[in-house]
Amino acid sequence: MMLTVEGLSKRFGGFLAVNQVSFEVREGEILGLIGPNGSGKSTTFNLIAGNLRPTSGSVRLQGKEIAGLPAYAICHKGVGRTFQIPRPFRKLSLLENVMLAAYYGGAGNIGRAEALRSAGEALDMVGLPSDATARTDGLGAAALKKLELARALATKPRLLLADESLGGLDSTEMERAAELLNNIRTRMGITIVWVEHIMGVLMRIVDRVIVLDHGEKIFEGVPGQAAVDPRVTEVYLGKKKT
């Protein structure tokens, strides 16, 4: 098992943003994590990746407990993540942004040449220019998402937590983003958890899907089952009138 999450909870004051969530991710799998706005998807990622400390619960990466470790340590152990709201270093080039991830995010000490090579590969993989002159200004939502992915890939993850939420993308861009995640899994052998609040495109790519609502897991299964599950359709489409 790549990732085992057990009884994970996060309380902000009196508000339970993530409530006793448990799930597993198998090696080589793409798992979809969906749910409406505010259902706790990004918070779950923040807990796994160490950007937030869990209030309670366990997170194991290939059997080893990582819950509560700082983000850099979890990154060094092989968990890469993207952020829903990209915040690149605007004064640096694309290449430098990704090189920083390669320098500081990877497990071992690498030199400049190795960071450069790693960053170039990651940018090629996502389809962004890898020459030293390409800048972040003028990048649209889709390109910024790709840059997030390149930064995560440059840390050489075993597990990638992709907080895509492709809301700002048009349908062609969404298709491409889905295709890219699929390629990252098949060509690079990276296990992926993909967060999204729109079901459509995700459902065709993922092996299994988990649905959160108000911080709780309300469904786990294959995409075909999710589409006909009464609780899932209620959350997404509203309750059926009787």
Ligand SMILES: Nc1ncnc2c1ncn2[C@@H]1O[C@H](COP(=O)(O)OP(=O)(O)OP(=O)(O)O)[C@@H](O)[C@H]1O
């Ligand atoms: N640092 C925080 N302090 C207080 N409340 C927070 C904090 N972070 C998130 N929340 C709340 O926790 C809930 C879950 O937020 P989260 O960002 O995990 O939702 P999400 O499922 O990622 O939503 P979206 O689809 O809009 O990205 C929301 O009600 C949010 O306002």
Ligand SMILES: [Mg+2]
């Ligand atoms: Mg979110």
